[in-house]
Every structure is written in C-alpha cells, then in structure tokens.
Amino acid sequence: MCFGVRDAIALAVRQAATEPLTVLGDLVHNETVLAELRSRGVKIAQHVAAVKTRAVMITAHGASDRALGRARERGLDVMEATCPLVRLAHRAVVKLARDGYHPVIVGKGEHVEVRGLTEDLADFDVVLSEADVFGLRERARFGVVAQTTQPIENVREVVRLIRRRFLHAEVRFIDTVCRPTKQRQHAAIELAQQADVVVVIGGAHSNNTQELVRVCGRYCGQVHHVQTAKDLREEWFERAQTVGVTAGTSTPDASIDEVEQWLNQLASRRNLEQPAHAVTELQHRQAA
Numbered sequence: 457m458c459f460g461v462r463d464a465i466a467l468a469v470r471q472a473a474t475e476p477l478t479v480l481g482d483l484v485h486n487e488t489v490l491a492e493l494r495s496r497g498v499k500i501a502q503h504v505a506a507v508k509t510r511a512v513m514i515t516a517h518g519a520s521d522r523a524l525g526r527a528r529e530r531g532l533d534v535m536e537a538t539c540p541l542v543r544l545a546h547r548a549v550v551k552l553a554r555d556g557y558h559p560v561i562v563g564k565g566e567h568v569e570v571r572g573l574t575e576d577l578a579d580f581d582v583v584l585s586e587a588d589v590f591g592l593r594e595r596a597r598f599g600v601v602a603q604t605t606q607p608i609e610n611v612r613e614v615v616r617l618i619r620r621r622f623l624h625a626e627v628r629f630i631d632t633v634c635r636p637t638k639q640r641q642h643a644a645i646e647l648a649q650q651a652d653v654v655v656v657i658g659g660a661h662s663n664n665t666q667e668l669v670r671v672c673g674r675y676c677g678q679v680h681h682v683q684t685a686k687d688l689r690e691e692w693f694e695r696a697q698t699v700g701v702t703a704g705t706s707t708p709d710a711s712i713d714e715v716e717q718w719l720n721q722l723a724s725r726r727n728l729e730q731p732a733h734a735v736t737e738l739q740h741r742q743a744a
Contacts, residue, residue: 458636458705460539464516465489467537472498476509480527481568483515483537484706486659488684492708504530511535517568518542520575541604542569545632549573552599557628560592560618562611563603567663570603584610589617597626604634605664605705607641607671636705637664644668644702648675651700653693656681657715658704665704672702685714693722 461484471477478499482490490500501507504527511533514524518538527534553559558579563570565582574580583589592598598618602611608631615629648654654672658665660683672679680692693699699719703712 457707457709458539458634460516460541460634461706464537464539465493467535468493468498468513469496471511471513471535472496475511477511477513478507478509479513479515480504480507480519481515481517482661483513484659485662485665486683486704486706486708488659488708488711489706504532507532513537515568516542518546518572520572522575523572539604539634541632541634542572545569545573545601545604548601548630548632549577549599552601552628552630553577555599557597557599557626558595560598560600561603562600562614563606564663567603569605569663573601573603583614583618585614586617589614589621592618592621594622595625598622598628600627600629601632603663604632605637605667606633607667608633608638637667640664640702640705641668641671644672645675647700647702648672648679651676651698652696653678653680653698654700654702655679655688655715655719656702656704657683657712658707659683662704662706665707668702668704672700676700682715684711685718688715688718690722693719693726699723 464483468477468479468483478501481502482500483493499509512527514534514536516537516539524534549559559577561570561573561580561582562584563582564584570582574582581592600615600618611633615627619627654676656665656668656672656679665681669679669681678692682688701716
C-alpha cells in the first residue's frame with residue numbers, strides 16, 4: 457500500500473475517533489478498506505448534498521478547487537487527504553495553463569482523479585489512445601500531464617504521437633506518473649516474465665490494479681485479478697510451477713498475506729515451486 461493511501465486511511469480513522477466524518481467519494485478503490493472504515497464509523501457519500509456530518513474529507517485522489525468550494529459553501533469543515541503526488545499533478549496542470557499551453561491529460565476521463573485535475577480548467581483534452589490523439593485539434597502549444605497511476609510507457613507513447621501529429625506545435629510534457637506506480641509496474645513486468653501464473657490483488661475498480669493486470673498480461677499468459685483470497689480458484693494453478701503475486705497501491709497488507717498463505721498451502725499440497733525469490737524482490741522494490 458503506497459504512502460498516500462496509508463496517510464489518507466490513518467487521517468480518516470483518527471478524525472472519525474473524535475467526531476462524525478463523511479468521506480466524499482471512495483477514499484480508495486478497495487472494498488476491503490472501505491468496509492473497515494465503515495466499521496469504524498466513517499460514512500461515505502458520493503455527492504456533497506448527501507453529507508450529513510460537519511466534517512467531510514476529500515479522498516486521496518484529490519478534487520478541484522470548484523468541488524472544494526461547493527463543500528465549503530454548505531458550511532462543511534473540509535479536510536483533504538489528497539496524495540501529495542496528486543497535488544504535484546494539479547500544480548503542473550495549473551502552471552501549464554497559466555503559461556499558455558493547452559492542457560492535455562493522459563488518463564481515463566471518468567476517473568475521479570482526472571475529474572479533479574480538469575474541473576477548474578476552461579479548456580482541456582483527455583486522451584488515452586492513438587484514436588484520442590487524432591481527435592485533438594491543432595494548437596500552437598500543448599502541455600501534457602498524466603493521471604498518476606497510468607503506465608509510463610503508455611504516457612510516453614501518447615506524447616510521441618502528439619508530437620508526430622502536430623509537427624509545428626510546441627509540446628511540453630511534465631511527467632506526473634508517481635514513482636511508486638512506476639516501481640510497481642516495472643517490478644510486475646520482471647515478476648510476470650518469471651511466472652507461469654500471476655495473481656494481482658486489488659479492488660475491482662482500482663485503476664492502478666487494472667493497469668498491473670494489463671502490464672502482467674503482456675508477459676504472462678495467465679493473469680488473475682482478485683480482491684481477496686476468497687476469489688482464488690485451484691484450477692488456475694493446475695499446471696503452474698511458479699506463481700507471481702503483486703498488488704495495487706490501495707491493497708491492505710492483510711489481503712496480500714491471505715493470498716500468499718492460500719498459495720503456499722496449495723503449493724505444499726501440489727509440490728509447486730515456491731515464488732519466494734520473486735515475491736521478495738517485488739517487496740524490496742516497493743519498499744525502496
């Protein structure tokens with residue numbers, strides 16, 4: 457679990473222990489974490505109009521100044537759990553727009569982080585594919601940033617496509633993909649290259665977990681996305697000798713431990729080769 461998520465969860469737990477708290481949106485995209493927060497009295501509302509407590513918290517994904525203003529206009533005490541690396545992306549977008557660049561965000565337009573990055577902008581584009589790039593209209597200057605959990609290789613390819621299509625435009629790219637995401641994705645590639653099967657643990661709606669699934673799928677023929685050990689199936693591993701395990705940035709340690717324990721128990725029954733070297737390498741990389 458990355459530091460931004462850990463800090464957001466810790467802040468929510470501390471605040472809920474002192475007064476009623478509502479988180480505006482899902483604090484993280486992991487149902488196990490959200491269930492634990494609810495058990496501690498944290499309420500979750502998708503819209504500011506549904507907030508019934510005085511204190512409200514913005515999620516780790518961040519929010520626009522406009523969204524913060526709407527919450528404060530209702531007299532709410534607004535706390536931000538925005539990841540510091542998402543804040544850097546916000547500042548990068550603002551600077552590009554202020555310097556006269558047309559903002560282009562590489563990411564998913566419907567994602568909460570991207571909405572936060574774009575809601576204060578008068579004009580912008582969100583792109584994710586070559587088709588999206590060909591939908592852009594001519595500009596003199598493009599300023600490109602990325603959703604923090606996008607694969608950096610995909611982001612660089614989109615920037616290359618923009619530069620190739622608009623040969624006479626100035627294209628400025630500010631790399632806002634967070635370092636933990638890059639390290640996790642690179643380690644996952646190494647893991648997938650060694651494994652017969654890869655298990656990716658994370659929330660069903662977690663973008664960074666979904667990206668890990670896609671990245672591992674390029675190098676391993678069997679990749680399974682699970683939220684908890686209850687989702688695992690023995691038939692997935694019938695012919696496997698080496699199983700790799702990785703997880704998204706909002707996945708609790710307990711969920712990872714349960715999956716690893718389940719796999720080790722299966723391995724002991726089927727005499728599978730243990731993936732300890734690969735798992736250990738991944739953990740060291742994430743810790744770094």
